[in-house]
Amino acid sequence: MSLPIRNVAIIAHVDHGKTTLVDELLKQSGTFRENEEVPDCVMDSNDLERERGITILSKNTAVRHHGTLINIVDTPGHADFGGEVERVLGMVDGCLLIVDANEGPMPQTRFVLKKALEKGLRPIIFVNKIDRARQDPNIAVDKVLDLFIELGADDDQCDFPYLFGSGLGGYAKETPEDESDNMEPLFSAILRHVPPPVGDPEKPLQLQVTTLDYSDYLGRIVIGRVHNGTIRAGQQAALVKDDGKIVKTKITKLMGFEGLKRVEIEEAAAGNLIAVSGFGDANIGETITDPNDPQALPLIKVDEPTLQMT
Ligand code: GDP
Secondary structure, eight states: OOOOEEEEEEEEOTTSSHHHHHHHHHHHHOOSOTTSOOOSOHHHHHHHHHHHTSOOSOOEEEEEETTEEEEEEEOOOSGGGHHHHHHHHTTOSEEEEEEETTTOSOHHHHHHHHHHHHTTOOOEEEEEOGGGOSSOTHHHHHHHHHHHHHTTOOHHHHTOOEEEEETTTTEEESSTTSOOOSSHHHHHHHHHHSOOOOOOTTSOOEEEEEEEEEETTTEEEEEEEEEESEEETTOEEEEEOTTSOEEEEEOOEEEEEEBTEEEEOSEEETTOEEEEEOOTTOOTTOEEEOTTSOOOOOOOOOOSOOOOOO
8 A cells, every 4th residue: 555645734824724625625535435434533632622722733634636645734823833833844745825815924824834934845825715805816926925035935935836716615726717616726736746755665764753642542642754664553663762762662553644534554654644652652853763773863843832731
């Protein structure tokens, strides 16, 4: 099961339409059905969020399109979660920036875009809500370009691909005048403009702990990207702690993303985003590695107040 992969983050100011758009992409990809078995703990993280009354965890969604697995990673827009935004952007090879056609770029647009540009990503712009645009949606594109320049984007980043559309209406198009009744243009833009992940599946395993989750059944769950090597359910692995200590352990469960759910998988090669249990001691930024060749990836700094899930 080694499908081609694209890993894309979705970034936007609050209310510009991330959730609606991702729902529509899920619906139109048609790969995953409502009644599919729910294998584990998606509910647990939702409960946790409900308790806190705020979306803290980044959400992973995956859709399949024309035989390619597209992992879509949600990013918090709020500056309080700056460290998390950086980590999430470290898992992907491209990003989709959603901008409301009427409002244009807003403070959180600026904040997340700055981080994405610093990571060297080349965003795809989606000018959203054109069904109720009160002005020419091209004006939003001009404002986005001004912001790119102001934030010091390079020439390649400033030459961003852009689309217009409506998450609510379920369509994307290349110019505001085009006829379109589906998201196909957006799917193709993702396949075309987000580079496939790099990483060597034959090298020793390296996976950086990017997000943590918890379930009563599995305990601590690590979410991250397989940077190198191949990870297998049941294998022995070593966790390189941030103080250099090495904790050997066994991977109890390996999961990939399908739709909004996690599904158990046997193995995942470099480039995949996965969730894994068996690492009760893991903290953000640490590396899961081959026990025979434990090489840590460079630490990602965590600059926000610690979001411990107690
Ligand atoms: P998020 O905060 O970025 O996740 O935004 P949501 O997806 O929750 O959308 C915020 C609001 O905008 C909701 O009331 C949506 O129904 C509305 N909305 C989202 N997409 C569109 C669109 O394409 N057109 C219109 N008219 N409204 C939209």
